[in-house]
Amino acid sequence: MPLSELHIAVRLLPIPRVWLTTHMPSPTRTLSTAEERREDVLSTAIGAFASRGYFGTTTVDVAKRAGISQAYLYRLFPDKESLFAAVVERSFERIRDSISKAAASTEGTSPEVVLSSMASAYAMLIRDQDLLLVQIHAQCAAVSVPEVRRAVRSGYARLVEYVRSVSGGSEEQVQQFFARGALCNLVVTMGAEDLDTPWATTLAAGLRH
Amino acid sequence: MPLSELHIAVRLLPIPRVWLTTHMPSPTRTLSTAEERREDVLSTAIGAFASRGYFGTTTVDVAKRAGISQAYLYRLFPDKESLFAAVVERSFERIRDSISKAAASTEGTSPEVVLSSMASAYAMLIRDQDLLLVQIHAQCAAVSVPEVRRAVRSGYARLVEYVRSVSGGSEEQVQQFFARGALCNLVVTMGAEDLDTPWATTLAAGLRH
DNA sequence: CAGGAGAGTGGTTGATCACTCACTCCGGTG
DNA sequence: CACCGGAGTGAGTGATCAACCACTCTCCTG
Numbered sequence: 127m128p129l130s131e132l133h134i135a136v137r138l139l140p141i142p143r144v145w146l147t148t149h150m151p152s153p154t155r156t157l158s159t160a161e162e163r164r165e166d167v168l169s170t171a172i173g174a175f176a177s178r179g180y181f182g183t184t185t186v187d188v189a190k191r192a193g194i195s196q197a198y199l200y201r202l203f204p205d206k207e208s209l210f211a212a213v214v215e216r217s218f219e220r221i222r223d224s225i226s227k228a229a230a231s232t233e234g235t236s237p238e239v240v241l242s243s244m245a246s247a248y249a250m251l252i253r254d255q256d257l258l259l260v261q262i263h264a265q266c267a268a269v270s271v272p273e274v275r276r277a278v279r280s281g282y283a284r285l286v287e288y289v290r291s292v293s294g295g296s297e298e299q300v301q302q303f304f305a306r307g308a309l310c311n312l313v314v315t316m317g318a319e320d321l322d323t324p325w326a327t328t329l330a331a332g333l334r335h
Numbered sequence: 336m337p338l339s340e341l342h343i344a345v346r347l348l349p350i351p352r353v354w355l356t357t358h359m360p361s362p363t364r365t366l367s368t369a370e371e372r373r374e375d376v377l378s379t380a381i382g383a384f385a386s387r388g389y390f391g392t393t394t395v396d397v398a399k400r401a402g403i404s405q406a407y408l409y410r411l412f413p414d415k416e417s418l419f420a421a422v423v424e425r426s427f428e429r430i431r432d433s434i435s436k437a438a439a440s441t442e443g444t445s446p447e448v449v450l451s452s453m454a455s456a457y458a459m460l461i462r463d464q465d466l467l468l469v470q471i472h473a474q475c476a477a478v479s480v481p482e483v484r485r486a487v488r489s490g491y492a493r494l495v496e497y498v499r500s501v502s503g504g505s506e507e508q509v510q511q512f513f514a515r516g517a518l519c520n521l522v523v524t525m526g527a528e529d530l531d532t533p534w535a536t537t538l539a540a541g542l543r544h
Numbered sequence: 545c546a547g548g549a550g551a552g553t554g555g556t557t558g559a560t561c562a563c564t565c566a567c568t569c570c571g572g573t574g
Numbered sequence: 575c576a577c578c579g580g581a582g583t584g585a586g587t588g589a590t591c592a593a594c595c596a597c598t599c600t601c602c603t604g
Contacts, residue, residue: 158581159580159581160580160581163581163582177478177479178390178479179388179390179475179476179479180391181387181388181390181391182389182390182479184560184561184562185561185562185563186560186561186562194581194582194583195582195583195584196562196563196583197563197564197565197582197583197584197585198581198582198583200562200563200564201581201582205562205563206562206563259475259478262471262474262475263475265471265521265524265525266388266468266471266472266475266524267388268524268525269386269468269524270386270387270391275525275526278525279525279526279527279530282525282527282534282538283532283534283535285534286533286534286537286538287533287534290534290537297537297540298540300537301518301537301538301540302514304518304521304538305514305515305517305518306514308514308517308518308520308521309510309513309514309517309518311517312474312513312517315474315475315477315478316474316477316484316487316488316491317484317488318488318491321488323492324495324496325491325492325494325495325496325499326492328495328499328506328509328510329491329495329510329513331506331507331510368550368551369550369551372551372552393590393591393592394591394592394593395590395591395592403551403552403553404552404553404554405553405592405593406552406553406554406555406593406594406595407551407552407553409592409593409594410551410552414592414593415592415593
């Protein structure tokens with residue numbers, strides 16, 4: 127077995143164990159638990175999927191960003207589809223957390239104030255673009271990837287019901303909230319806020335307070 | 336040269352020339368001009384890119400739908416990027432054509448009427464989903480594909496200025512028009528209009544007249 | 545009818561994809 | 575200390591990708 131021998135020979139070389147991740151789980155432990163790793167992957171994968179989308183992002187890239195091998199990525203998640211769906215769910219949670227904080231700070235006021243507060247919280251949140259881009263990429267992938275479709279629908283379901291209940295706004299007000307949110311997404315993806323043309327300023331007017 | 340001989344032998348078989356495309360350019364001509372072919376490709380490619388987006392759609396698929404070889408696709412367009420950008424420009428034109436017809440039918444009335452007419456024209460237009468999906472996929476690809484970014488920006492530039500001039504509406508009204516358009520896109524991609532849940536009906540309320 | 549320009553294709557290339565397998569290493573337990 | 579389960583990986587797999595090239599076929603013109 128020359129191949130096997132070669133393999134052993136290579137393995138016997140003193141390869142230093144290098145941790146590419148900045149995460150140091152606990153002083154008494156050099157290995158992470160699978161659950162900790164999954165969390166790492168989920169948070170770093172957002173950046174990967176944000177820049178190139180579901181189809182354009184490779185699992186090698188995701189693994190590299192998380193500081194693990196691609197092989198181990200497939201022990202943490204069954205396939206690319208589930209991985210992306212998990213990332214999408216995760217980013218919906220982040221959005222809900224963010225606007226719920228804004229809602230809490232205006233508790234007991236009018237629907238208009240609560241909605242406006244949540245709207246600017248959202249506008250601030252997506253300034254780093256990662257969350258936003260994953261959102262839109264998910265919207266695209268939802269059409270042809272069943273698991274993603276499921277994640278997007280349940281994400282918006284929760285979001286709409288949350289906004290409705292916490293703001294106490296009317297149907298029209300809630301709808302308007304999401305319409306402006308969608309416009310916000312459009313403006314950011316085009317980079318229209320950095321443009322100084324009439325059409326761009328018209329679209330971006332007042333979206334950021 | 337056994338390979339060459341095989342090639343010739345295969346070529347000598349009486350292969351009937353089958354036109355997979357429905358386009359019959361002229362009775363006195365069995366070949367299309369390159370320009371006609373480009374048009375064919377552009378219109379069939381919309382369907383291809385709509386379902387899987389820029390990264391997920393293969394050039395083989397695009398060629399197959401147009402009824403030509405993948406090799407010839409690369410004679411008609413320099414690369415995949417330019418091809419997709421051309422498809423995006425094309426779909427922006429279709430949108431502009433559609434809403435301009437609606438605007439023409441309400442000429443001389445108030446901005447509100449013109450905008451409302453254009454809005455429902457847009458809502459009707461994207462019912463086949465292809466135009467809409469290419470639009471959103473383009474929005475995604477715009478982030479990482481320069482040529483697509485250019486196409487999307489110039490598309491919206493023209494669109495915004497056209498809506499502004501033809502409707503005579505205020506900044507807020509024009510912005511509102513595009514906000515509702517973006518919401519419309521979101522609703523359709525999720526298939527929310529077919530859902531009978533409170534959150535879905537809230538988002539989709541009144542978008543289609 | 546000769547021949548050249550343009551239409552159109554088969555076959556290939558090197559890279560890269562998602563995914564798998566056989567394997568090693570580490571930490572804790574009896 | 576023996577050993578076992580889980581963390582983690584190197585080296586692939588076949589498939590598929592965008593892009594390219596050498597080539598044939600069709601049509602028009604002189």
